[in-house]
Amino acid sequence: MNKKNILVVCTSNKDRSPAIVEYFNINYKKTPFNFFSAGVNKYFCTKYNRHYLTIDDLRKSDWIVCAEEIHKTVIMRDFALEYKRERGFKLELKNFLVLNCGEYVREGSGANDDYLLKAEHRIIETIEDLA
Secondary structure, eight states: OOOOOEEEEEEESSSHHHHHHHHHHOOOOOOOOHHHHHEEEEEHHTTTOOOOHHHHHHHHEEEEESSSHHHHHHHHHHHHHHHHHHHSOOGGGGGEEOOOOOOOOOOSOHHHHHHHHHHHHHHHHHGGGOO
8 A cells, every 4th residue: 555645844844844743653653644844934944954845845745734824825836837847737736734723832832732633633634535
């Protein structure tokens, strides 16, 4: 069985998307999904030495999970033309999920648990049909 690739995107790939990927990799090991993450802001990804989104990330993803609507907007603005040129179809046809789960607090806070549980619910609810 081929695993489906779920790309999780936030601004700098420093807090939200890595936390979601880690959570799913720990709690959903035996699922047909492979989670990985990237950031959409090149400046912050470089500053924090984090992975900046590439066309290869989009190419290998079956679903793109964005922390906020702005992340989808940036992807569409910065990558849609290149993706269309390369793949012959529009990036809009990719499966997108925008979480909008609120704030993620870096320093050990119960708010993080709430954020991750909301994200888990939204992601599972959306991608169950892929399994």
